[in-house]
Structures are given as structure tokens and as C-alpha cells.
Amino acid sequence: MNRGLSLLEVVVGSFIFATVFAGFAATWVLQEQAMRKYRDHNLARFLAESEMERATARGFQGLRSYATGSPRTLGVTRKINNEETVQEFKVTVSLENATDISADVIVKVEGTGDDKLNFELRTVAFKTI
Amino acid sequence: MILLALITAIVGSSTLYMHNRLSSSGHRDRQLKGRYAAQAGLNRALVQLRENSDWNPGTFRETLGSTDIGFEVKVLNNRTNVSPVVAPDGTDLAAGHVWLQSTGIVDGERVPGRFGQATTRAVQPLPVFDHVIHFRGGPVDPAIWRQCTIDSYDGIVSNYVPFRAAGRPDRIKAHVRIDNGGAGTNVNLDGNLLVPASDVPLSIAGGAWSGTRIVDETTYTPLHFRAPEDLEDAPITTPPSSGLIPPGRYYSLPFSTSDLQMEEGDYYFVDFDGQVRENLTLLGPGPTTIYVERGFYPPKNTNAGGQSDQLRVFFIETSATCSFMQARSGGTFVGVVAGRTLRFSTLNPSDFYGAVICSEYFATSSDARIHYDETLANRPLSAATEWVLVNEGTE
Numbered sequence: 408m409n410r411g412l413s414l415l416e417v418v419v420g421s422f423i424f425a426t427v428f429a430g431f432a433a434t435w436v437l438q439e440q441a442m443r444k445y446r447d448h449n450l451a452r453f454l455a456e457s458e459m460e461r462a463t464a465r466g467f468q469g470l471r472s473y474a475t476g477s478p479r480t481l482g483v484t485r486k487i488n489n490e491e492t493v494q495e496f497k498v499t500v501s502l503e504n505a506t507d508i509s510a511d512v513i514v515k516v517e518g519t520g521d522d523k524l525n526f527e528l529r530t531v532a533f534k535t536i
Numbered sequence: 537m538i539l540l541a542l543i544t545a546i547v548g549s550s551t552l553y554m555h556n557r558l559s560s561s562g563h564r565d566r567q568l569k570g571r572y573a574a575q576a577g578l579n580r581a582l583v584q585l586r587e588n589s590d591w592n593p594g595t596f597r598e599t600l601g602s603t604d605i606g607f608e609v610k611v612l613n614n615r616t617n618v619s620p621v622v623a624p625d626g627t628d629l630a631a632g633h634v635w636l637q638s639t640g641i642v643d644g645e646r647v648p649g650r651f652g653q654a655t656t657r658a659v660q661p662l663p664v665f666d667h668v669i670h671f672r673g674g675p676v677d678p679a680i681w682r683q684c685t686i687d688s689y690d691g692i693v694s695n696y697v698p699f700r701a702a703g704r705p706d707r708i709k710a711h712v713r714i715d716n717g718g719a720g721t722n723v724n725l726d727g728n729l730l731v732p733a734s735d736v737p738l739s740i741a742g743g744a745w746s747g748t749r750i751v752d753e754t755t756y757t758p759l760h761f762r763a764p765e766d767l768e769d770a771p772i773t774t775p776p777s778s779g780l781i782p783p784g785r786y787y788s789l790p791f792s793t794s795d796l797q798m799e800e801g802d803y804y805f806v807d808f809d810g811q812v813r814e815n816l817t818l819l820g821p822g823p824t825t826i827y828v829e830r831g832f833y834p835p836k837n838t839n840a841g842g843q844s845d846q847l848r849v850f851f852i853e854t855s856a857t858c859s860f861m862q863a864r865s866g867g868t869f870v871g872v873v874a875g876r877t878l879r880f881s882t883l884n885p886s887d888f889y890g891a892v893i894c895s896e897y898f899a900t901s902s903d904a905r906i907h908y909d910e911t912l913a914n915r916p917l918s919a920a921t922e923w924v925l926v927n928e929g930t931e
Contacts, residue, residue: 427543427544428543431543431546434550434551438550438551438554441554441558442554445554445557445558445561448561448565449561449564452561452564452565452568455568456568459572468853503601508583508586509579509580509582509583511576511600511601513601526565527603528568528569528572529569529572529573529576529600529601529603529605530572530573530575530576530579530600531575531576531577531579531580531583531600532579533579533582533583534760534922535582535758535760535922535923535924
């Protein structure tokens with residue numbers, strides 16, 4: 408004999424489904440945020456590596472003048488979900504402990520938005536590079 | 537229940553996927569930071585070696601700034617030994633070389649593997665004049681030479697017999713090595729043209745050529761000359777107004793005189809300008825080595841009749857990177873000249889006895905003559921040079 412669902416069962420069931428779906432939706436939003444942060448971070452790392460190579464390729468003598476031009480703002484156009492977006496980064500090349508023969512080279516990439524994105528690379532350059 | 541399990545599985549796998557991507561991103565961060573930190577370690581080791589060539593700390597650690605990035609460098613210094621030793625990685629470490637292994641440290645942990653670790657050797661290369669002219673490949677222009685005679689002699693200037701003159705066979709010993717290509721017109725060349733690869737652009741036309749074009753795959757360690765340690769921090773002084781100039785550090789020769797004498801030892805000039813018109817005599821018996829920052833304009837007769845290894849002119853690279861040397865018209869120069877960015881030229885007619893390592897050569901018009909001292913081959917000459925990292929190479 409089929410007596411159907413009681414009101415209590417329907418309420419409890421609905422509550423469980425609502426909770427699960429709410430959790431699912433929250434997780435989905437968090438994942439979207441994490442994915443965006445992941446993409447931005449990868450891009451910042453790529454920019455930092457490119458900038459470090461560009462700076463050191465100028466040789467030790469050219470490093471100082473290259474650092475003088477910092478910070479630079481780089482705009483990167485990306486296509487996400489078939490939609491082009493331009494994202495700006497502040498790229499800074501600076502020298503520390505500079506002498507006639509060596510210098511610490513620091514490349515810092517920062518996001519210009521509210522996400523506090525920050526990636527930094529450090530190395531040491533010697534005169535004969 | 538099935539629906540719940542399905543949703544949980546989807547959310548779980550998606551979360552796991554995201555977690556893996558974030559972990560791999562963090563891993564790549566560490567590798568990249570480790571790679572540059574390891575490079576920093578090698579360069580810091582070169583700085584230490586420059587200050588003390590016998591530096592051999594075993595293991596050396598340093599943090600870069602106030603960060604949690606740094607490096608650990610293992611060092612085996614074999615500079616003063618005369619025979620090879622076995623390096624910690626099992627390879628032979630040649631005499632004069634320093635074995636370096638640098639490992640990047642990120643977040644306080646070593647980054648192992650080929651991304652975070654670099655193993656190499658450091659050496660202070662010495663100049664070897666195996667060629668009459670070695671064009672090391674200037675950053676600006678390829679080698680250009682024209683209307684000149686390039687030949688050789690046996691080390692004694694008075695024994696020199698001109699190329700193709702009666703009584704002189706073709707010696708074919710004045711080899712020109714060209715790293716980045718170039719062009720020669722109306723050149724009399726008593727030697728081979730050596731290029732590092734068959735596709736190096738090179739042309740030679742007119743004149744008489746007794747040699748051939750040869751692909752020579754020898755690689756050469758970059759030569760960066762520096763001021764000798766005892767002169768690097770010495771005050772710049774004013775030289776005596778004439779006669780004998782003792783070894784020391786000078787800005788230039790701010791006077792006009794016809795004759796100049798120099799002793800055995802090291803000299804450092806910012807500019808060796810053209811005020812001395814006639815003769816430069818070396819008192820020897822050892823070599824006179826002149827380190828020059830900018831230009832070198834030798835007197836008309838420089839070390840005339842002497843030995844080429846007795847006068848050594850080396851160009852130092854500073855922020856003003858273009859060094860220049862010009863031999864006077866109608867003069868004789870006996871010596872060796874080297875500079876990575878050197879632009880070398882001879883005024884005609886003039887005789888240059890010795891050998892040159894340079895970036896460019898211009899013979900300003902006809903009848904310039906360069907004679908290679910055959911006794912210079914395979915002989916490293918002492919010089920103050922910067923440490924460089926090498927994997928392979930000679931010099």
C-alpha cells in the first residue's frame with residue numbers, strides 16, 4: 408500500500424537538497440575565484456620571468472638603465488570564454504647591493520586590481536654576463 | 537541518495553582537480569624562484585673569487601635580501617694546482633678551474649633537480665694569440681679589412697721577409713679567425729681563414745691568398761680584462777713630464793714629448809692618448825703590460841725591434857664600452873693587443889708585428905701590414921681577467 412510522503416519527510420528532504428545545492432553553489436563560486444586567481448598568478452609568474460630575462464639580457468652594464476625605467480605598467484589581453492579582457496600589471500625591476508661588479512636584481516609583478524596579486528623573482532648579476 | 541552521491545562526487549572531483557592545479561602552480565613557483573636563486577649563487581661565487589682567487593669555503597650559504605630565498609654553493613677550488621682533481625660529482629676538474637654547484641633555496645628548503653640546481657666551472661681565462669687577428673665577434677659590425685698585407689715572421693723582427701718577396705716561401709701561418717663573419721677586399725693573406733661554422737658569412741676578394749677557408753669548431757671562453765688588483769684601487773697620479781714612466785695608474789699622458797720609456801710591470805691608463813709622437817722604448821727584461829680603459833694611440837715607433845710578447849696592451853670594459861686603438865702612419869708597433877670590444881685600426885703605411893684579438897679591424901687604406909709572431913702560438917700570456925663560468929671551451 409502506497410501511503411505517499413508525509414509533510415515532515417518532504418520538509419526534511421527539501422532541506423537536505425537545499426543544503427547540498429547551497430554547498431555546491433558555494434563551492435562552485437569558490438572554485439571560480441580560485442581558478443581566476445590561479446590564472447592571474449600564472450600570468451604574473453610568466454611576466455616576471457620574461458622581465459627578468461629581458462633585464463639580464465642587457466648585460467650588467469645595461470641593467471642600471473633598464474631598472475631606471477621602472478615601474479612599468481603592462482597590459483595583457485586575454486581571451487576567457489570567448490571574451491577579450493585587458494588586465495594590467497605593475498612590473499618593477501630594481502637593483503640592490505649594487506657595486507661595480509655585481510648587483511641583486513629584483514623583479515616584482517603586482518596586480519593593479521583589488522586581488523593583492525604579487526610575484527617576485529630575485530637573482531644576482533655579475534659583471535661578465 | 538543516488539543523486540546526493542552523484543553531486544558529492546562531482547563537487548569532490550572538481551575540488552580535487554582545482555587543488556592539483558594550485559599545487560602544481562606552487563611547484564612551478566618554487567622551481568622558477570629556485571632557478572634564479574641558483575644562478576644568483578653562481579654569480580655571488582664569482583664575486584667572491586674576484587676578491588680572493590683562492591676562495592675555497594667548501595659550502596657557502598646566503599639569503600637574498602630579507603626574503604626566504606637564497607642559495608647554497610658548494611665550491612672546490614683547483615686554481616693553484618697543476619694537475620686535475622676529481623670533483624664531488626665524479627668529473628675531472630682541470631687545473632686552474634673552480635668547481636661550483638649552486639642549489640636554490642625557497643621557503644627555507646633546497647630546490648633539488650635540474651631546475652633548482654646548477655653545476656658548472658669557473659675560470660680566469662688567459663689570452664692566447666693563436667691567430668694573427670681573432671675577430672671575437674663584435675656586437676656592432678662584422679670584421680672588415682681591405683688593402684692590407686697579413687703575413688708572419690719567426691719572432692725576430694729583423695728576420696722578417698715580406699710576403700711573396702724573393703727568398704720567402706709561403707709560410708701559411710698567419711691565420712685569421714672570424715667568429716661572426718666579415719668581408720676582405722684586396723688583402724694579401726699568408727694564412728688560413730678560420731670560421732666556427734660553415735654558414736658564417738665571409739667573403740674575400742682580390743689580393744693574394746696562400747691559405748684556405750677552414751671550419752674550426754673550437755669555442756673560446758669570453759675574455760674580460762680587468763685592472764690588476766694592485767692598481768684597481770690605486771689613486772690616479774700624474775706621470776712625469778718626459779722620459780721614464782714607472783708602473784702605476786694614470787689618467788692619460790698630458791704632455792707632448794717625442795720619446796717615452798716604460799719599465800717592466802703593470803700600467804693602467806684611462807686614455808693612452810697621442811701626445812707622445814715618436815718612440816716608446818721598453819726597458820724590460822720582463823713584459824710591460826698596459827691596461828687601457830678607452831683609447832690607445834701608440835707613438836710612431838713602439839717597441840720597435842723588440843719582442844712582441846714584451847708589450848701587452850689589454851682593453852678593459854667599463855661603462856664606456858668602445859675601446860679603440862690606432863697605429864700611426866709610417867710607424868712600427870711590436871706587441872700584442874686584445875680587447876673584447878676593441879675596434880682596431882692601422883694607418884697606412886705601417887707595420888704591426890705581433891697579434892690582435894679584437895671586435896673589428898679597419899685598415900684605413902692601402903699598404904697597412906700586419907705580421908704575426910709565430911712564437912706566440914699555444915702560449916697563454918699572463919693577464920688580469922675576470923672570472924667567467926664555462927662548460928666547455930679553450931683559452
